[in-house]
Amino acid sequence: MTPRAVVFDIGNVLIEWQPERYFDRVSGPERRCAMFEEIDIHAMMTRIDRGAHFGEEAARMAAAHPDFAAELLQFRDRWCDIAQPAIPHSVRLLQALRARGVPVFALSNFGAENFPLSAAQFPFLQGFDRAYISGRMRMAKPDPAIYAAVEDDCGLPPEALLFTDDRAENIAAAAARGWQVHLFEHPEGLARALVALGLLDEDEAL
Template sequence: MTVDIVVFDIGNVLIEWQPERHYDSVIGKDRRKEMFAAVDLHGINDKVDCGAPFRATIEQATEDYPEFKDEILMWYFDWINMATPAIPHSVALMRALRAKGVRVVALTNFGIESFEFAETKYPFLTEFDKTYVSGRMGCVKPHSLIYEMLEAGEQATGAQFLFADDRQENINAAMRRGWKTHLFNGPSGWAQRLVFEGLLTDAEAAG
């Protein structure tokens, strides 16, 4: 079946998402390891990605772990420094697909406020034909519901989709629904896959 819709994850596909790297640069690796061992910040962020208010959720965590208050607040105040830089070749691939008339959508685990902020820093996030943002949808990858909601929104199923994501569990969930998938570990491999699927030429995929 021909691919009709290309689905991009955002974190670590279009924008690097490396909170630990930022913490290491500010507070040092030892303090970061100590804090992450005590505080499940990624788990707390999952609540934000499901639609919980960003600042209030992070501030609540400081009450639960007061010994790491300053470091936890960095997750809110320094957030954009953790979601950086953009991955230019991936952005170019998204634009090349759209220039050829291929429908391109985003499926991302992202909080409501943080995504709106990211759009101001990375204007290419506004260029998708449609964005499916977990915070707005009330569920996150790899739960099957978020894939079902995207299928309903696109009125398409199975191998009509080609989905790129950097997390194996998210890929597995899409594969169970019959989607074509690509485990993203860099834009060059993604470019090759788009050429293989006949969506771009070598020249168009070169970035």
């Protein structure tokens, strides 16, 4: 069936999330490698995504790892320099769907306090018909409960939702509930999927 709403992940779908690249630039590859070897940065972000307070978690980690305190505090103090830039073609697809009147939702593992920072930086993140932000919900993908919460809130059956995400485990969890899915690898692939499903025509998907 033609989907009745499109559900977007945000990180690495609409905006880039490559903290390693940021720290390579500001601290140098050697120090960045040492920090990421000593500290599980992605576990820290997962705690934030599941509801830990963004600034407090960064400060806690800085206190626990004083050799890298300056870098860890940059997650709090320079978030908008780390979680960027936008992915232009993906943003155009989002806007084309909205112009067509197709409901667009966000379903993103994102902290409750840092999501507003990114939404202020990238106004297109304020345009979703519904935004399901894991830190606010205090649950995160790929937990089946977060997909069930989306279904309950939006009132659409699973098969009416098309979900795109860059992580295979998140896609698999949605597919297990009956959602239509697209594993995001690049915007061109998503554009082709949207055209194939009849949600956009080829000109709109450029």
